[in-house]
Amino acid sequence: MRKVRDFSLMDLEFILEFSPMYLEAAMLTIRIALIGIVASFITGLFCSIVKYLKIPVLVQFINLYIELSRNTPLLIQLFFLYFGLPKIGILLSSESCAIIGLTFLGGSYMAEALRTGIDQVTKIQTESAFSLGMKKSQVIRYIILPQAFTTSIPALCANMIFLIKETSVFSVVALADLMYVAKDLIGIYYKTDEALLMLVLSYLLLLLPISVICSMVERRMRYAGFGNTGTV
Amino acid sequence: MENHLILETQELSKSYENQKNVLNGINFSIQTGEVVVIVGPSGCGKSTFLRCLNMLEPIDAGVIRLDGKEIHQDFKKAHLIREKVGMVFQSYELFPHRTVLDNIILAPIKVQKRKKEDVTKEAVALLTRVGLFEKKSAYPRQLSGGQKQRVAIVRALIMHPEILLLDEITAALDPEMVREVLQVVLQLAKEGMTMIIVTHEMGFAKAVADRVLFLDQGQVVEEAAPFEFFTYPKSERAKQFLNTFHYEAIEI
Ligand SMILES: Nc1ncnc2c1ncn2[C@@H]1O[C@H](COP(=O)(O)OP(=O)(O)O)[C@@H](O)[C@H]1O
Numbered sequence: 001m002r003k004v005r006d007f008s009l010m011d012l013e014f015i016l017e018f019s020p021m022y023l024e025a026a027m028l029t030i031r032i033a034l035i036g037i038v039a040s041f042i043t044g045l046f047c048s049i050v051k052y053l054k055i056p057v058l059v060q061f062i063n064l065y066i067e068l069s070r071n072t073p074l075l076i077q078l079f080f081l082y083f084g085l086p087k088i089g090i091l092l093s094s095e096s097c098a099i100i101g102l103t104f105l106g107g108s109y110m111a112e113a114l115r116t117g118i119d120q121v122t123k124i125q126t127e128s129a130f131s132l133g134m135k136k137s138q139v140i141r142y143i144i145l146p147q148a149f150t151t152s153i154p155a156l157c158a159n160m161i162f163l164i165k166e167t168s169v170f171s172v173v174a175l176a177d178l179m180y181v182a183k184d185l186i187g188i189y190y191k192t193d194e195a196l197l198m199l200v201l202s203y204l205l206l207l208l209p210i211s212v213i214c215s216m217v218e219r220r221m222r223y224a225g226f227g228n229t230g231t232v
Numbered sequence: 233m234e235n236h237l238i239l240e241t242q243e244l245s246k247s248y249e250n251q252k253n254v255l256n257g258i259n260f261s262i263q264t265g266e267v268v269v270i271v272g273p274s275g276c277g278k279s280t281f282l283r284c285l286n287m288l289e290p291i292d293a294g295v296i297r298l299d300g301k302e303i304h305q306d307f308k309k310a311h312l313i314r315e316k317v318g319m320v321f322q323s324y325e326l327f328p329h330r331t332v333l334d335n336i337i338l339a340p341i342k343v344q345k346r347k348k349e350d351v352t353k354e355a356v357a358l359l360t361r362v363g364l365f366e367k368k369s370a371y372p373r374q375l376s377g378g379q380k381q382r383v384a385i386v387r388a389l390i391m392h393p394e395i396l397l398l399d400e401i402t403a404a405l406d407p408e409m410v411r412e413v414l415q416v417v418l419q420l421a422k423e424g425m426t427m428i429i430v431t432h433e434m435g436f437a438k439a440v441a442d443r444v445l446f447l448d449q450g451q452v453v454e455e456a457a458p459f460e461f462f463t464y465p466k467s468e469r470a471k472q473f474l475n476t477f478h479y480e481a482i483e484i
């Protein structure tokens with residue numbers, strides 16, 4: 001039975017005692033989220049460049065990947081990695097599953113974000129770079145990507161926060177992350193309120209600073225917004 | 233140095249998918265140090281012609297020769313041609329994420345592998361010449377249209393192109409800024425820069441051109457010295473074109 005409880009009845013001692021466990025789990029979550037976000041970004045960068053260059057065959061593969069990634073829940077992707085792959089002899093650790101799963105999910109989101117940024121660089125802008133004798137690779141590197149990256153920052157930030165939130169399903173692959181610890185404590189001690197409170201606080205502490213930094217960066221980008229805005 | 237033929241086209245033709253014969257057998261040549269102005273009604277193919285010369289568009293038929301060598305339609309090697317053929321666009325197209333100086337020195341450093349020091353020195357000298365020394369650390373968004381266009385000219389010049397293509401570079405400018413840009417171009421002409429200029433500024437065309445080309449419906453309809461062309465246009469189409477011009481000029 002669920003009942004309403006007074007916050008003052010929280011078991012502070014319990015909270016203090018198990019805080020280190022949460023901290024440890026948070027560190028694990030942060031580590032995996034960080035690796036996953038970086039890997040997602042690299043994957044997204046690769047996909048968006050292939051799409052820009054319209055490299056035959058590869059583009060089709062990437063479109064397929066993006067559809068697959070965006071239209072299946074992370075939970076299912078993780079199930080597949082953790083329970084499905086062993087059936088064909090591929091055994092991955094919990095951590096590898098989490099990282100691969102997060103990257104598989106995040107890569108497509110990052111790709112779409114960067115893609116939008118790339119699309120906003122006009123054809124004639126790239127032509128002006130070509131007309132200076134630059135090769136395609138140089139135009140991509142020095143002209144298109146820096147601009148695309150800047151305009152994509154809000155979307156990239158949103159993806160980052162989205163991916164961190166998604167880490168909350170990692171416990172299904174038996175990774176001792178925040179959710180896992182909370183479930184564990186509830187299972188052992190029945191301290192549901194305390195365990196959940198700490199879970200919420202942990203995610204809040206994790207996400208709040210990132211969210212604040214993101215909106216600061218976004219505001220700065222808007223202020224420094226280039227292109228047609230703010231001409232003299 | 234003796235002037236010599238630098239760029240020529242023979243029977244150059246070009247269609248777009250939904251627009252046939254945008255260029256229809258253009259024969260053209262230009263000597264080093266020469267300034268050719270191309271005029272013609274909107275949509276007659278002036279931009280397309282310049283873009284073909286710079287390999288921004290593939291051509292369907294005919295030949296383009298630079299320095300006597302045919303430019304083959306091999307777009308993997310287009311960058312080698314474009315290094316020698318500079319181009320300035322109506323919409324400036326400065327790189328918004330780079331300062332004025334970084335706009336200018338990017339290509340010489342990355343494309344020509346020149347030393348940053350040397351290039352920076354030259355960039356500063358060129359900026360000073362066009363009166364923009366104090367803007368060297370500004371971003372494009374902090375510049376007026378006229379200033380942007382002068383930077384775009386410097387950015388093309390620093391590559392030491394053999395020939396410069398200018399496509400209506402003052403068409404997007406407020407009237408009071410047109411002069412400052414055209415003066416830079418006039419100065420370049422005096423110094424012997426080889427240029428093909430598309431413009432609607434007839435006064436400027438008269439002043440800067442060694443030769444005027446009148447293009448209509450993808451064909452060279454008339455080709456003459458500027459005084460001759462503007463005073464005694466031969467073809468009916470050129471007369472009509474110049475008349476609408478007088479009319480428009482009066483309207484404004
Ligand atoms: N990329 C393009 N695709 C299809 N048609 C084009 C394209 N660029 C130009 N055209 C057409 O080709 C003709 C010549 O255009 P353009 O060379 O820009 O003329 P101008 O510069 O003399 O005004 C016009 O009818 C224009 O609509």
Ligand SMILES: [Mg+2]
Nearest residue numbers: 278279280400
């Ligand atoms: Mg044009």
